[in-house]
Amino acid sequence: MDRQQYAEYIKKISPKSKIGWSLVRAFIVGGLICLLGEGLGALYQMWLPGYDQTQIGSLVSCSLILIAAILTGIGVYDKIGYFSGGGSIVPITGFSNSITSAAMEFRKEGIIFGTCANMFKIAGPVIVVGVAVAMLCGLGYFIVGLFL
Amino acid sequence: MNFLWAFLIGGFICTIGQLLILKTNWTPARILVSFVVLGALLQVCQLFEPLKKFAGAGVTTPITGFGAGLVQGTFENIDKYGFLGIFSGGLTAMSAGIAVAIVSGLVIGMIFKSRSK
Numbered sequence: 168m169d170r171q172q173y174a175e176y177i178k179k180i181s182p183k184s185k186i187g188w189s190l191v192r193a194f195i196v197g198g199l200i201c202l203l204g205e206g207l208g209a210l211y212q213m214w215l216p217g218y219d220q221t222q223i224g225s226l227v228s229c230s231l232i233l234i235a236a237i238l239t240g241i242g243v244y245d246k247i248g249y250f251s252g253g254g255s256i257v258p259i260t261g262f263s264n265s266i267t268s269a270a271m272e273f274r275k276e277g278i279i280f281g282t283c284a285n286m287f288k289i290a291g292p293v294i295v296v297g298v299a300v301a302m303l304c305g306l307g308y309f310i311v312g313l314f315l
Numbered sequence: 316m317n318f319l320w321a322f323l324i325g326g327f328i329c330t331i332g333q334l335l336i337l338k339t340n341w342t343p344a345r346i347l348v349s350f351v352v353l354g355a356l357l358q359v360c361q362l363f364e365p366l367k368k369f370a371g372a373g374v375t376t377p378i379t380g381f382g383a384g385l386v387q388g389t390f391e392n393i394d395k396y397g398f399l400g401i402f403s404g405g406l407t408a409m410s411a412g413i414a415v416a417i418v419s420g421l422v423i424g425m426i427f428k429s430r431s432k
Contacts (some may be wrong), residue, residue: 189337190330190333190334190337192333193326193329193330193332194326194327194329194333197325197329197377198321198322198326198327198329199322199326200329201321201322201324201325201326201372201373201377202318202321202325202372204325204371204372204375204376205318205322205373205376206318207372208371208372209317221408224375224384225411225412226411227372227375227376228375228380228411228415229411229412231376232412232415232416232419233415233419236416236419236420236423237419239423240427241427242427251333252332252333252336252337253329253330253331253333253335253336253346254326254329254330254332254333256329256332256343256346256347257328257329257331257332257346257347257350257377257378258325258329258377258378259376259377259378259380259381259412260376261347261378262347262381262416263416263419265343265344265347266417266419266420267419267420267423267424268429269420270420270423270424271424271427271428274425274428274429275428275429278424278425282420282421282424282425286417286421286424289342289343289347290344290416292344292345292347292348293344293351293381296348297351297352297381297382297385297405298385298405298406300351300352300355300382300385300386301382301385301386301388301389301404301405302389302402302405304355304358304386304389305386305389305393305401305404305405306401308389308390308393309393309397309398309401
């Protein structure tokens with residue numbers, strides 16, 4: 168069986184999920200996670216009037232990350248992920264889920280060499296690329312600032 | 316009204332992610348990276364702030380907010396501290412989130428075992 172035949176074979180036997188319906192599920196779950204973020208933001212603004220927008224945003228991110236980590240631990244987040252696909256990957260909770268699930272998966276190889284060493288297997292590139300891009304943009308901004 | 320837009324815009328961004336998964340077979344890591352870069356670029360073009368005013372958590376909760384925050388922190392620190400800000404700004408702005416992610420991952424990883432398979 169050559170490559171093309173194999174690709175066709177895979178296409179034939181893999182389950183055909185309806186694209187439209189899966190987009191709707193991603194939309195609803197992703198939207199609900201963002202709604203939770205907005206709600207937490209409104210709550211924190213009420214409880215902590217001294218905090219500015221940026222600090223409230225940080226607190227909301229931390230809360231969502233913590234909630235997602237706990238849900239991953241008890242196995243609920245995987246179920247949500249199975250249902251919603253991109254809806255649970257794209258929000259910051261998906262970032263947290265990728266760290267926690269890697270931490271759990273490699274626990275059997277020990278805490279230091281398993282959990283600690285492999286935690287950022289999926290989330291690592293996000294931080295590396297993010298920091299690199301931010302630094303590049305910052306460099307451009309700094310150089311432009313010198314001439315203005 | 317804010318809540319409605321947060322839901323709609325947030326849902327829309329996630330739908331794009333799902334479309335990428337279906338059409339391109341990208342891994343989650345690649346999707347996360349793409350959205351971070353997208354957020355960073357939006358911030359550089361000054362398009363992220365108006366979006367944030369409009370949709371609030373709808374754009375900051377998706378990982379695009381992470382990229383935008385990195386760039387925003389970098390620019391702010393450059394304004395404040397000059398040259399050093401290029402290096403210190405990004406992670407300073409995102410420090411709380413990353414720290415919570417590391418510690419919660421470690422603690423949960425030590426308490427719970429992986430259920431997969």
